[in-house]
Amino acid sequence: MRLWRHLVGVPASVVALFPLVFVLAASLNPSGTLTGSNDLFAEVTWQHYATLFTDALHPFPRWFVNSLVIGVSTAAGSVFMGACAAYAFSRFRFRGRSSGLVGLVFIQMFPQVLAYVAIFLLLSAFKEVFPPLGLGSTLGLIMVYLGGALGVNTYLMKGFFDSIPRELDESAQMDGASHAQVFFLILLPLVRPILVVVSLFSFVATMNDFVIAGLVLTDPDQQTLAVGLYQLVSYQLGQSWGVFAAGALIGALPVLILFQFLQRYIVGGLTSGAVKA
Template sequence: MSRRKAKNGFRLTLSYIVLVILAISAVYPALWVILGSLRPGKSLYSKTLIPSSLTFEHYRELFTSKSYLFGNWYMNTLKISILSMLIGIFLTLLTSYAVSRFRFRGRKTALSTILVLGMFPGFMSMIAIYLLLKEFNLLDTHLALIIVYAAGAPLGGTFIAKGFLDTIPRSLDEAARIDGASNFRIFIRIILPLSRPMLTYMALTQFVGPWVDFIFAKMILRSKEKWTVAVGLYDMVSSNTNTNFTLFAAGAVLIAVPITILFMFLQKFLVEGLTSGASKG
């Protein structure tokens, strides 16, 4: 018995050590960037983690300097991310609801196609998408990014959403149909309220993807005033003549703010959805 307690104690201690190491590995770089954004000068290098003096000059410079359009880039990214998230969630929910609740010809083929397409990296289709957008005169527009981000959402989220919708009892649908509810009314009044845990996950993933994307946004957007934050920050430090890394760190901190707020806000709804989304008999 004592040997088992000692073994369990060793495992528990080892688990805590690993968790502490992982926590330090995750927190230390983020803390360095945050403090670096408050450090005077242009270099991120410092002999100490905490700078001798703190300044918010870099944050002010981001929005006042004529060399950068950070405020414009920030609003562009926010608009693209929010619209892509809303449209992408809507398309994913419709797709997953159809394959979860209905049986139709070609259903298995459609699921297999979505599964196979989801295995390929998105950048493999960038050239084809670029040529397609060029034919429709959508290059250098935010609409092009929104369409591509939203249209690609069902490829990554359909199976996750379908798996969750399969857990919702079909007896709820049948009871609603007896009362005369249509499929759309069932979807709006029953399926969506019970799907809040899944919706929170989809909202986070669909928002974060466009918010931090650089490759596709860099390829599509050409005008400086239409850039997203990721493209704009890259331009800050891409040339040898511009090495203002403390300004870059300030921009990186501002990028993390919406993601953090979104996660903290949706976390409450995640817990609420898990507790209130049960089927009551």
């Protein structure tokens, strides 16, 4: 019974991981090409990693911290606002409810070729009036990301709220609980797995963005990992793949570590017995 699960799990893991072995090889290869050769690990050097941490030109540790700060704040904000909205959509009946939901999906489908120009103009206007939300501000960038918080996440979380029987909050309300108490004390703990999943997604999406982040934060000390790394390879001639690969690997660590920590929340409701079923 167990073996066949491994027969699926092992190949799936190989498919998931083997391309990344190339990244690891590239980060250790002195000539620093991404896929220039298939004899992996023929030569090994730590020079690209050393470059990452010693090069004043690329304040990599700074970028790393910036990405974490922006990622965590965005994730927390997105989850909170998304959960609030999902609660409203799931538990209340109000005018514009269904069209509101449809609207959230629609706005996601809008082809945003020009978003970066529009966002730039908006934030440069903010800079004149209210600098903390304008260009060059980390908070400003987080707010831009939070502007997208309602879309996917609300829709996703609403589905989970819907799967929790309404009788639960109705009986609590009969016991005199307010809507806020129902939300914070009863529902949120129950949908914990999806809260964790959504915050992870939002964190990853933030870590990966280089277009808007590169637009808003121009000071090298403020920049994020994705922006910094993209600089290394965006120029067609003379790309620094080795340093890029090393940076991308280290940049992926927070997500992986975070996931290990959050796993048990995702698996919260499960007991060991179910595995054997």
